[in-house]
Amino acid sequence: MHPDDTSAAGDVILHAKGLTKTFRDFTAVDAVDLSVKRGTIHALVGPNGAGKTTLFNLLSGFLKPSGGTITFDGRDITGMQPENIAHLGIARSFQITSLFEKLTALQHLELALGSPTGVGFQFWRSEKRLARFRDRAMDLLDQVGMASLADREVGHFAYGQKRAVELALALALDPQLLLLDEPTAGMGIEDVERTIELVDRISAGRTVVFVDHNMHVVGTLADRVTVLQQGAILVEGSYDEVRNDEKVITAYLGQANV
Amino acid sequence: MTTSPSSAVRTFPLAPTPRSRWRVARLIMWPTIAFVALLVLPWVVYPPIAMDIAAWALFAMSIDLLLGFGGVLSFGHAAYWGSSAYLTGWVAVNTGVPFPVAILIGALGAMVLAVPIGMLSVRRSGIYFAMVTLAFGQMIYFIANQLSVITGGENGLQGVPKTFFGIEAVEKESFFFYYAAIPIVVLGALAAWRIVHSPFGRVLSGIRDNPERVRALGYDVERYKLIAFVLSAGLAGLAGGVYAVSHGFVSLQEVDWTTSGKVVLMTVLGGIGTLWGGPIGAAIIVLLEDYLASAGFEGIGIVTGLIFIVCVVLFRKGILGTILAFVDRARTGGRGMPRFGRADRLAAPDSVTATNTAHDEEGNHAPR
Amino acid sequence: MDAFIQYTAQGLAAGGFYALAALGLAVIFGALNVVNFAHGAFYMLGAVLTAVLLDVAGINFWVALVLVPVILFGFGIIIERLLVQWLLGLDNLYSFLLTFGISLVLVDVIKIRYGVSGLPYGQPPGLEGLIRIGAVQLPVYQVFVFVFSVLVCLGVWLLLAKTRVGVIVRAATEEPERARALGINVGLWVTPVFGFGVALAGIAGVLAAPFRAITATMGSSFIIILFAIVVIGGLGSILGSVVAGFLVGLVEAYGQGYASTFSQIIIFVLMAVVILVRPAGLFGRKESA
Ligand SMILES: Nc1ncnc2c1ncn2[C@@H]1O[C@H](COP(=O)(O)OP(=O)(O)O)[C@@H](O)[C@H]1O
Ligand SMILES: [Mg+2]
Numbered sequence: 001m002h003p004d005d006t007s008a009a010g011d012v013i014l015h016a017k018g019l020t021k022t023f024r025d026f027t028a029v030d031a032v033d034l035s036v037k038r039g040t041i042h043a044l045v046g047p048n049g050a051g052k053t054t055l056f057n058l059l060s061g062f063l064k065p066s067g068g069t070i071t072f073d074g075r076d077i078t079g080m081q082p083e084n085i086a087h088l089g090i091a092r093s094f095q096i097t098s099l100f101e102k103l104t105a106l107q108h109l110e111l112a113l114g115s116p117t118g119v120g121f122q123f124w125r126s127e128k129r130l131a132r133f134r135d136r137a138m139d140l141l142d143q144v145g146m147a148s149l150a151d152r153e154v155g156h157f158a159y160g161q162k163r164a165v166e167l168a169l170a171l172a173l174d175p176q177l178l179l180l181d182e183p184t185a186g187m188g189i190e191d192v193e194r195t196i197e198l199v200d201r202i203s204a205g206r207t208v209v210f211v212d213h214n215m216h217v218v219g220t221l222a223d224r225v226t227v228l229q230q231g232a233i234l235v236e237g238s239y240d241e242v243r244n245d246e247k248v249i250t251a252y253l254g255q256a257n258v
Numbered sequence: 259m260t261t262s263p264s265s266a267v268r269t270f271p272l273a274p275t276p277r278s279r280w281r282v283a284r285l286i287m288w289p290t291i292a293f294v295a296l297l298v299l300p301w302v303v304y305p306p307i308a309m310d311i312a313a314w315a316l317f318a319m320s321i322d323l324l325l326g327f328g329g330v331l332s333f334g335h336a337a338y339w340g341s342s343a344y345l346t347g348w349v350a351v352n353t354g355v356p357f358p359v360a361i362l363i364g365a366l367g368a369m370v371l372a373v374p375i376g377m378l379s380v381r382r383s384g385i386y387f388a389m390v391t392l393a394f395g396q397m398i399y400f401i402a403n404q405l406s407v408i409t410g411g412e413n414g415l416q417g418v419p420k421t422f423f424g425i426e427a428v429e430k431e432s433f434f435f436y437y438a439a440i441p442i443v444v445l446g447a448l449a450a451w452r453i454v455h456s457p458f459g460r461v462l463s464g465i466r467d468n469p470e471r472v473r474a475l476g477y478d479v480e481r482y483k484l485i486a487f488v489l490s491a492g493l494a495g496l497a498g499g500v501y502a503v504s505h506g507f508v509s510l511q512e513v514d515w516t517t518s519g520k521v522v523l524m525t526v527l528g529g530i531g532t533l534w535g536g537p538i539g540a541a542i543i544v545l546l547e548d549y550l551a552s553a554g555f556e557g558i559g560i561v562t563g564l565i566f567i568v569c570v571v572l573f574r575k576g577i578l579g580t581i582l583a584f585v586d587r588a589r590t591g592g593r594g595m596p597r598f599g600r601a602d603r604l605a606a607p608d609s610v611t612a613t614n615t616a617h618d619e620e621g622n623h624a625p626r
Numbered sequence: 627m628d629a630f631i632q633y634t635a636q637g638l639a640a641g642g643f644y645a646l647a648a649l650g651l652a653v654i655f656g657a658l659n660v661v662n663f664a665h666g667a668f669y670m671l672g673a674v675l676t677a678v679l680l681d682v683a684g685i686n687f688w689v690a691l692v693l694v695p696v697i698l699f700g701f702g703i704i705i706e707r708l709l710v711q712w713l714l715g716l717d718n719l720y721s722f723l724l725t726f727g728i729s730l731v732l733v734d735v736i737k738i739r740y741g742v743s744g745l746p747y748g749q750p751p752g753l754e755g756l757i758r759i760g761a762v763q764l765p766v767y768q769v770f771v772f773v774f775s776v777l778v779c780l781g782v783w784l785l786l787a788k789t790r791v792g793v794i795v796r797a798a799t800e801e802p803e804r805a806r807a808l809g810i811n812v813g814l815w816v817t818p819v820f821g822f823g824v825a826l827a828g829i830a831g832v833l834a835a836p837f838r839a840i841t842a843t844m845g846s847s848f849i850i851i852l853f854a855i856v857v858i859g860g861l862g863s864i865l866g867s868v869v870a871g872f873l874v875g876l877v878e879a880y881g882q883g884y885a886s887t888f889s890q891i892i893i894f895v896l897m898a899v900v901i902l903v904r905p906a907g908l909f910g911r912k913e914s915a
Contacts, residue, residue: 025549028513060473060474062470062473080565081473081478082470082473083476083477083478083479084473085478086473086474086475086476091474092474094470094471098468098470098471099468099471100463100464100468101467101469102467103464107460110458111461111464111472111475112475114457114461116476117462119457120383120457120458120460120461120477120482121457121458121482121485122456122457122458123453123456123457123458123459123485123489124452124453125457126452126455126456127454127455127457127459127460129456129457130457149565153559162437167500169475172475173475173476183521193434212405277650280895302724315776331719331722372686378898378901378902381901381902381905382857382905384718384719385661385718385722386857386861388661388719388722389661389853389856389857390853390857390897392850393853393854393857393894393897394894394898395893396847396850397890397893397894397895400890400891400894403893404887404888404891414787428715504718515846516846519726519730519876522711522723525728526723547738552897556734556737556738557734557735557737557738558729558734559731559733559734559737559815560730560734560738562727562729562730563727563728563730563731563732563734564727564728566723566724566727566730567709567724567728567731570713570720570723570724570727571709571712571713572725574720593882
């Protein structure tokens with residue numbers, strides 16, 4: 001998507017080696033080796049239950065790997081706490097939209113922007129202190145096209161709008177690496193197109209790994225595609241390589257909508 | 259979809275919309291009602307009972323700070339109320355400092371005690387947090403029982419003086435003592451209010467509603483819970499200190515787990531997540547227990563237990579929660595968003611909450 | 627050495643009723659997602675009923691051992707249908723508070739009816755006296771309690787492992803999410819399982835009757851220790867609750883024997899250590915960070 005970016009970059013920003021997650025006797029992620037190049041958009045696809053979300057949970061620290069290592073930006077982050085990983089520059093969105101219904105869009109962004117500053121520990125001050133993040137927050141909301149709804153509680157929002165706020169939240173951390181779990185799931189065509197455009201725009205100067213079932217989205221956005229099946233990597237390559245791969249076609253046979 | 263241009267939002271951030279005016283009214287109204295009620299209380303009820311109500315009210319607010327805004331139920335808060343009561347009493351007996359100083363020392367002691375217990379307890383969440391805090395509370399009970407040099411063991415700590423700069427009216431008459439002690443309670447309540455409406459309070463509410471989301475934003479959830487726990491213990495300690503001085507006597511009852519249960523009942527009855535509901539619950543329960551005791555009724559637990567059952571099965575919003583929901587509905591004509599407090603979330607768990615609470619064995623769960 | 631063996635026997639006997647009651651707590655938690663605060667009160671009811679049945683109807687220990695659990699099973703069913711079922715879909719703090727309220731009522735009802743001083747109960751017929759094992763003499767009753775509670779735990783385990791109902795309940799207890807995903811209708815078994823868990827608390831109460839002071843408040847500190855036990859063992863684990871039950875019984879007995887000042891505190895120190903080292907409990911699943 002960003003030929004100028006990819007030429008400048010090329011080193012590996014995220015590297016998972018032999019990454020494994022076992023729940024009791026069930027292996028959800030099985031010895032996954034994954035390298036993501038800086039500045040690229042990398043898609044992760046695979047049938048439901050393939051382990052994509054689990055892989056994201058491992059990368060963002062929400063689950064501890066049963067085996068393997070994760071290196072981010074030359075640093076071993078295996079087993080680190082999610083909040084510390086977030087501080088290092090990996091932000092994630094959630095597959096199931098998880099916002100705070102009673103907070104306005106703006107308040108969400110204030111919460112995210114306040115995170116690295118330590119303002120959250122100030123229990124003796126008025127919450128009006130958070131207003132100093134307002135300009136930056138409005139900026140971010142503007143980027144995802146939500147500035148006009150900044151002061152409304154997100155509980156009132158339509159699904160697509162909530163997803164947009166999710167994206168803005170992830171962006172607020174100014175991450176080097178953005179993990180997006182099914183950003184277009186459950187969206188109508190219009191919202192999907194908007195989201196594609198949005199992800200494209202915010203990916204400038206960042207690395208993005210996203211999960212999506214919509215092959216149009218994957219085809220449009222992804223520089224590289226990894227196919228996951230039953231926890232293990234089936235194929236990896238460019239979208240065209242992957243699309244025409246025998247194994248992938250077999251794996252997806254019967255899943256007509258793909 | 260009503261939209262307002264973002265530039266307007268930016269230009270008039272403090273423009274008094276009807277909504278914000280309402281909010282200001284509400285923010286001022288409850289403290290005012292509470293304040294006036296506190297002032298007239300000893301004219302209406304027997305002053306020592308009024309003092310009890312005030313102390314329990316602050317105690318209940320300390321529970322609500324954790325439960326209503328942090329989403330965790332401490333079922334062992336008698337440890338902080340009681341340990342502060344003992345420490346306050348011991349300091350007052352042995353040093354002769356004015357009682358507010360003794361109470362302050364007691365509350366600080368409770369906060370110190372809350373640090374190690376809190377550090378362990380916040381490693382578990384949900385129902386486990388309640389069980390663990392209850393168990394540690396019981397441990398404090400046994401320690402208090404053993405430490406009879408300070409606590410007097412089964413006999414209790416007797417003869418706690420109301421030393422107050424030699425002002426005899428305060429030291430001798432409970433009516434005047436009430437007015438000397440009430441500023442401590444008011445300051446504690448204001449502190450609770452400030453905490454809830456601070457940047458910290460914002461993060462805390464976020465943790466209550468969706469801890470995983472807050473972690474993903476880079477917040478150290480356990481640290482926040484720990485701070486909330488220690489602050490809450492401090493408020494409970496202030497309340498316990500006032501109670502100790504008012505009674506002039508501290509018994510093992512103050513660290514007993516039934517005391518922890520009683521303050522939770524007050525909080526639930528008043529309305530979880532309302533902050534000012536706890537005092538209402540406290541007033542009702544204290545007056546009711548006083549009435550039953552003076553009527554010679556033995557089974558107070560039957561009455562409080564039944565209130566608990568009715569409250570939890572039929573009346574989960576509590577008294578103030580119900581009033582607020584009613585006012586909200588009247589204001590928005592039934593079209594508004596439901597209040598998204600702890601009570602509502604508990605009453606209608608969304609999918610994220612459900613997975614978080616189902617079998618949460620390590621204090622957190624991998625999100626989907 | 628003799629003292630050690632005696633404390634061990636005492637601890638295993640006490641551990642027996644901890645294990646039984648904790649097992650009941652775990653099963654109820656698994657099938658209903660309810661932490662039953664009234665479990666201590668049900669245990670107390672079991673003991674009180676045992677004493678009252680003997681006093682009023684001359685029903686002896688052996689009959690009570692069968693009759694009391696049956697009565698409590700019925701009582702549990704009534705409580706579940708009447709109250710608990712309304713809260714099953716909600717955050718489990720509500721059912722925790724509900725059962726707390728229930729226990730307050732039960733305790734004070736018994737207190738009003740039977741007073742605060744203990745009800746008398748002698749050694750059960752056939753279990754009096756001492757038994758010689760090697761060089762030491764142990765009370766027959768303690769040995770009986772240990773053996774009996776191990777047998778009941780084994781029986782419950784067989785029930786859970788070998789019968790269809792049991793497999794469902796066990797799946798629900800240990801892997802509720804998977805059980806639901808497999809389409810197992812846990813709902814159908816919710817009421818009887820609650821009754822079953824209460825009956826287990828009742829058995830523990832019957833066993834405690836000749837051994838401990840029978841008072842209205844005997845369940846109050848019991849329930850707190852029970853909570854410590856399930857935190858130590860891991861509430862989602864059947865084996866964990868049983869093992870931790872015996873473990874705590876032993877720790878308590880050794881504490882009373884060797885360091886009586888600290889005996890009651892040691893259990894909570896043990897719990898603190900487990901939380902530090904294995905937050906999910908000794909047998910709890912360790913899945914997330
Ligand atoms: N916490 C968990 N405990 C047990 N099994 C889990 C857990 N999380 C995910 N799984 C299992 O791991 C597999 C992969 O799930 P997931 O990563 O959500 O798949 P995807 O996102 O690719 O659809 C599924 O079979 C799921 O049931
Ligand atoms: Mg997924």
